[in-house]
Amino acid sequence: MSISAKTLDTNEYFYGHKACAGCGGSLAVRAALKVLGERTVAVLPAGCMSAVGFNFPQLCFANNAIISMFAGTASMLTGVEAGLRRRGITDFHAVGFAGDGGTADIGIQALSGAIDRGDDILYICYDNEAYMNTGIQKSGLTPYGARTTTTPAGEHIHGNLRPKKNMFEIVAAHGIPYAATATVGYLPDFLAKVEKASKIKGPKYIHVIAPCPTGWGIPVSDTVEAAKEIADCGLWYLAEYENGSFRLNRDPKEFTSAEDYLRRQSRFRHLTDEDIRVIIESRDKKWEYIRKNWKQ
């Protein structure tokens, strides 16, 4: 049965936490746990979701959950899965929720190791495009041009000079059984991918865009809108990697304005017309590659 608003579990598994208003990350965690259900062990590294959800004695997960070391989301998942299996427990999901820094930077080694071992775990990267928990510092998934507190936008440097690290294809290059991209702006697509992943044996990876109003400089009411727009304007894409091949899930006939998407966020407000031209050129090049090489 496919997941929809009608069939989605009405129980709450991530509740009573102190995430900021409009937090995209907490929406991703809350929604994914409704798909995975109560027999889930969630592993969350140091980062926003552990900082807002695990403050003794106010512990906010209704399912089993644990904070891992920052670099250790995937390696702890491996141990949790192996330990429970040794106890004869098999009907559970071991899921990790790590941010962009916890995944693409400090946690990439452990993630690569777990995928390489073929461990039966689901790893969800909620990507808000910077180290938001520590106050908006650049991560490996901060997009080109974004202003963060460690990539200030000034006269000499216009914010972050590097593009987002391509985690989806890095993960796919391991020959992982299942990987997907998603955004909390298209929640049914994300939920369907979580459900699909939950039924596949071995390592699974889902990379979900989860806007942070504080870090992006948007109103707290615009999280979902921004998360839709990033895919609509082509600066993100919805895709899957399965059985050794890539598939594009959604191919917009026409992109909405990337410039409008960027200009609405204070982290991009300093960008010049030339900066925006560079971003659009890079977007178009990526889509040309995707449309040529990936199934649709």
Next chain:
Amino acid sequence: MTKKFLSGDEAFAEGVRLARPEVISAYPITPQTIVVERLSEMVEDTSLDAEFIHVESEHSALSCAIGASAAGVRTFTATSSQGLLYMAEGLVYASGGRFPIVMMNANRSTALPWNIYGDQRDSLALLDTGWIQAYAENAQEALDLALMSYYIAEHRDVSTPFMVNLDGFILTHTYEEVEVPEQAQADAFLPHYETDNCFDFDNPKNMAFSAGPDTNYLFKYKEHAAMLRAVPVIREAEEKFAAVFGRQYPGLIDTYRTEDAEIILITLGTIAGLAREVADSLRAQGTKAGVVRLRYLRPFPGKELAQAVKSASALAVLEKDISFGAAGTVYTNVTSALQANGVTAPVYNFIGGLGGRNISRADIEAVFAKTASGTQQVNFIGIEVENA
């Protein structure tokens, strides 16, 4: 029980096999490698029914072991030197979470300069991470500590991770005759691991959480109290071990001819054997010499040590470690405990064996001689310097 000719690493692997861990996660590093190679072979030949997880680093080795311990099963890892330092974050994580993981550490020098040989700077630098620390002297004790470490770590009064240290090469790679117990004996000694410090699908738990200034100190106090409670549990484990296996261990410290000794050498690890031989020679020449081997550094045997050295007029601490700008870490611990327990005899520190440099019989004779005549506070064996 069968007798086998085993290295320290191999003996430890036999002890781990008998302890029946469910999850083993480890990354290779010299001179630890043999223990994980043997355990891999035991898993392959089905003499050990465990998950052997080939992690991609020491950090992941301990992270994985913590995850498995949180799932409620007995775990094992092993490392050495740089690997131990690489997993240092996990050491405080495991102890803070009260996960009774057992780790074997092959004591090895730390870079720089690079050096694969044995000294004790790796584990002693991590004395404050909340792990029980024991130091084996020979392969038999290594095997026996593998079994006792689980008993002590997993005891409900303790629930604290346990690091068993073996001197790199000198113990890890030296072959000795070792009594390997039967599985039935090991099972009679070591119960199956039962804990409620783990996930529960009937009553879900949030583990490894944050605790602010209002409660954090309470958790830290409980860690300290649990470590102190390990003292009677170590005694209990040794009594039970003696009843099952017929080998009685002496507790936190191992004393040799200390009852009437005037000069006592305090040390740890394999060098204690040579120190005892030197003490015998000195006694034959009329000097009342004795030796204390510290078997445990955490919990620290302050009272036991003070009691053991009360007859001495001068004391030496010989260790393969230095805390630069201070003294050897063992010395600092010893002098602090002796002062707190009213021992006023002078105590001198002798630093030796760094980077695997041999400590000879003559070196130890010189340690006793300098201690008897009085010397500077911190002495490097093999380096003569003016009193600083």
